[in-house]
Amino acid sequence: MILRFRSKQGTFRVSVDDNDMFSTAVNSVLAKIDCDISSLYISNRPNDKGSPAQELIDQTISSLNLKNGDMLYANYEERDSGISDVQTGTASISISNSRTTAVPTVSSTSSSVKQNELAVDKLLDSQDGLIPRSKSSMCRHGDKGMCEFCSPLPPWDKEYKEKNGIKHLSFYAYLKEINENKNNKNNATSYMSPLDNPSYKVNKNCPSGHLPYPKGICSKCQPPVITLQQQSFRMVDHVEFSDSQVLNRFIDSWRLSGTQRFGYLYGSYEPFDQVPLGIKAKVEFIYEPPQACELDGITLIPWENEEAIDALAAELNLYKVGVIFTDLTDSGLKNGSVLCKRHKDSYFLTNIEVAMAARNQLKYAYSTKYSNDRKFSSRFVTCVVSGGLNGEIEPRSYQVSVNAEALLEADIVTTSTQPSMMYINESNDTRYVPDVFYSKINEYGLEVKTNAKPAFPVDYLLVTLSDAMPKEPKPFFTSNSFVIEHRDFLGELQNLKALFNHLNNDIGDGSVLLDFHLLAYLLSTHILQEHEEKLLVQFVKERTQDAYLKLVESPGWMSLITILEQGS
Template identity: 60%
Template sequence: MGVILRFRSKEGTFRISADENADFLLVLEELLSKINTSDIQSIYLSDKPNTKGELANSLCGRSAKELGLKNGDMLYVTYNATQEQQQPSTSTEPASQKASNGSISINTTHISIPASSSGPQKVHQLPVDDQLEKDDGLIKRPLTKYCQHGAKGMCEYCSPLPPWDANYRKENAIKHMSFHAYLKELNELKNSKHNSSSYIAPLEEPNYSINLNCTEGHKPYPRGICSKCQPPPITLQLQKFRMVDHVEFADSSIMNNFIDVWRHTGVQRFGIMYGRYEPFDKVPLGMKAVVEAIYEPPQAGELDGITLLPWENEADVDAVANALGLYKVGITFTDLTDSGQKNGTVLCKRHKDSYFLSNLEIMMAARNQIAHPNVTKFSSSGHFSSKFVTCVISGGLKGEIEPRSYQVSTSAEALIKADIITGSTQPSKLYVNSSNDRRYVPDVAYSELNEYGLEVKSNAKPTFPVDFLLVSLTDSFPLNPTPIFEVNSNFVIENRDFMNELQDLHAVNKYLNADNSGKGLQLCNFHFLVYLKRVNILGHEEFEILLRYVKERKYEDYLNLVESPGWMTLITILEQST
C-alpha cells in the first residue's frame, strides 16, 4: 500500500510517495535529490519541529510501516549542506590552483564515478539473466464478466499484472517472488521517469560490518566510533524474493546413484551439483537450477555426519564441466536414518516443529553463497547475493526419501561476513556474538506476525530462530528427461574406495567393453570424463574432440576420436593392464 510522506526542510516542504512495506532507504534516496546535501550521514529526521531527532541512516532496513509512519505524516529535516554546495565557485582555475587559494583540492585521477550513474554496469551475466532481463514478465489475464469491451480491448479487470504482484503470488501459493521480478520492481521504484533523472543501481547488498578504516577523525574502533563507521540496527525478516526458484534433477538416476552409498553402507554422503540455470515457467520470471551430475569429492562419511577432505582435482572437474556448459550450482548431502520398520522408510527429522536446515548448515550455506557470488549489472559492485543452492536429502512426513532445496537470505550472507552469528546448542537457533576488538555487533531484532496478524518485533540476542534466514525452493524430476549424460552408463563413481569401488584402468577397460551401442555412448558419463582428464593419456586436442562428441553427439567426432593416436595409446595401455 502506498503512502504520502511530507518532509519540511530549509528548502521548503516536499511530498514523497512510499510503499509502506518497502525499505525506508528508498524514501531517503529520493529525499537526497530534493535537498542541499548528498550525504545521508548528515541528515536528521524528527516528527517534531525544532528538534534534531534521529540520524536518517539509522532508519534504513525498516519500512515506513515499521517506523509507525502513516499517510500524510510530516517529518522535519535538519542537515549541514555539503561544502561544495555551501561555497559555489565560478572560477575556471584548475583544481590544483584552487587548492593554493584555500579551497578543496580534487585530484581528478582519484575521482570514482560508479558505472551505474548513467545505466547498468557492463558485466558478463549468465545467459539466463540476459534472457529474463529482456522479458517483461507480465502476467496475462483472460476476459472476465466485468469487462465491457471487445476482444482486442483491455481494462482494469483483464490488463496484465506486473510479475511482482502480491495477490497473484498469494492466489497461486508462490511464497517468494523470483529474483528478476524483485529486480524489476526495484527498478520501477528507483528509476521510473517521475522518480529520478539519473540511473540508480537498484541492488545493494546489506553490510553489517564496522568500518575499521573510518576517516572521520576519531581513533579506529574499538577506541573510537561514530555514526558513519558503525552499522545501523538490524531487523531480520523473511526474505520476500529468492535468487533461484526451483531445482530440477535432469534424471532421477542422478539422485538414486548418489543415495546408493547410504543404502549400502548406512553412512552419509556429500556431493557437488554441476548443472546450469534456465528460465522456470511456473513462476513469473522464474529461474531453475538444472542438475546434470553430482560429483563426490574426497570425504569420510559417518552414520551421523560427514568430514570433507582436501580436494586436489577440483580445477580439473570444473574444467570438464565448463567445457560442457556446466558449472557448480550447489551442494547436496544426505541426512538419512532407517526407520527400522524394514519397509524402506526413513525417519522424518526435519519439519516445522524441529528445523529444515540446522544452524551450522545455515552458516555453511551462507559461506558457499558468498564463495559463489551472483554477477549482475544492476548492482554498483557488480555482484548481488548468489544462485548457489543447498539440497538436503532426508525423510519426508510419510517416511519417503526426498530432496529439499534451500538458499539463505542476503541478511544471512551479511551476518556471516560481519562475524555476527555462530551456532548454538539448539540446531533451530543461531547465537548472536558479542562485540570485541575487531567485531562490532549492533542491535539485532527479528520481526514476525503473531497469532492475531500483528507484527511483533523481538530481540534476537542471545539467540533467534534460523527460519528468519531461510529461503525455500521447490524441486522435482522432469516428466520427459533429456539429460546431457547417458543414464544407463554406470562408470565407477569417484572416492568410493571404502565400498571397494575403485576408479582405475581395469574399471575403464571393463566399462568400455560393455558398450554395445556402436556409437560410443559410454563416453557420455561425467565421472568417466573426469577420470580420463585425471590420467592425462589423451592429448589436449583429443580430449576436446571427446568433449565435443559428448556435447553434440556427432558420429564423425566419435570416429575422429577412436582413430586418434591418443585413443589408440589408451586402448594399448588398457590391454596391457588386464
C-alpha cells in the same frame, strides 16, 4: 548531500558527506560506467574536459566547495571491448595436478559481469514478465480493448502471488519491482542501482575524524539496527535433477554403507515457467569430493583437483550450482523407510548447515550490473536428502537470505548447541554487534518485534525452493554406469579394469562416453594426447559422429584400447 554526475550513460546520483574524500564519489561513478580512473575527467561545466579524477580523489568534498545538488560532468574514454573482456588461456583441459588447467583472468569488474552474464539472464532481463489476464465479466469493452480488470499484471503482483501460492518472488520479478520504484520512468536521466548488499560491519575508516573502533564510534560508522524477517524473494526458484539416476546413485552410497555422503551439484540455470520470470537450477551430475563418511556426519578432505574438474565442466557449459548431502537414518521397519528428523517442530537446516550455506553463497556470489559493487547474493543452492513425513527419502532445497550472508560476513552470528537456533556474538575489539530484532506474528495476529539476543530461530534466515524430477527427462549425460569417484570405501574403484568393462559396452556410437565421471577419470590417465583429449570433450559436447570417428581412429585411442585389453 547528493552530487549528480552526467555522463554518456546518463545521470547518476551519488550520496556523500561533507567530510568524505572525493574518491568515495568517484568510486560510485566508476561502478556505473565502463572506464578506468586514468581516463576519467571531472568538470563542473558542460563541454569542458575538466581535471583528471586522479588529481581530485585525495581532496574532501568540502574542500572542493561542492554543495548538495551540484551537477558534475564525467568525461572519459570507454574501454576497448577487445581488451576488457575476460582473457582465457588455451592450456590443457586434462584432469591432473601436474598439468596446467586453463584459468580465466579477469581484467576488470565490468568485463567480469559481462562474462558471467548467462543466457538465462539475457532472456529474463529482456522480458517484462507481465502476467496476461483474459476479459472478465467486469469489462465493458470489445475484444480488442483493455481496461483495469483485464490489463496484464506486473510479475510482482501481490494478489496473484497469494492466489497462486507463490511464497517468494522470483529474482527478476523482485529486481523489476524495486527498479520501478527507484528509477521512475518519468525521470529517465537519473539512475540509481536497484540492488544493494546489506553490510553489518563497523566502518574502521570513518570520515568523521574520530579514532577507529573500538576506541571511537559514531552513527556514521556503526552498523544499523537489524530487523530480521522472511526474505520476500529468492535467487533460484526451483532445483531440477535432470534424471532420477543422478540422485539415486548419490543416495546409493548411504544404502550400501549406512554412512552420510556429500557432493557438489553441477549443472546450469534455465527459465522456470511455474512462476513469473522464474529461474531453475538444472543438475546434470553430482561430483563427490574426497571425504570421510560417518553415520552421523561428513568430514571433507582437501580436494586437490577441484579447479581442474571445474574447468572440465566449464568446457561443457556446466558449473557448480550448489551442494547436496544426506541426513538419513533407517527407520528399522525393514520396509525401506527412514526417520523424519526435519520438520516444522524441529528444524529444516541446522545452524551449522545455515552457516555453511552462507559461506558458500558468499564464495559463489552472483555477478550483476544492477548493483554498485557488481555482485548481489548468490544462486548457489543447498540440498539435503532426508526423511519425509511418511518415511520416504526426499530432497529438500534451500538458500539463505542476503541478511544471513551479511550477518556471517560481519561475524555477528555463530552456531549454537541447539540446532534450530543461531547465537548472536558479543561485541569485542574487532566487531561491533548492533541491536538485532526479528518480526513475528503474535497470538493476536499482530506483527511484533522481538529482541533476537542471545539467539533466534534459523528459520528467519532460510529461503525455501521447490525441487522435482522432470516429467520428460532430457539429461546431458545419458550414460550413468561408470564408477563414481572417491568410493573406495565401498569397494568401487576407478581404475583401468573398470574403464575396460565400461568401454566394452560401446555399441559403436560413443554413447558410453556420455558420463562425466568416466570423462574425468579417462582424462586423468593421460593416455590420450592433448588434441585427442579435446576431440573427446568435443564429442561429449556436440555428439557429432565426425568427432567420434576422429577420436576412435586416433593413435592415442588405439593405444588406450591396447593397454586396456592387455590389462584385462
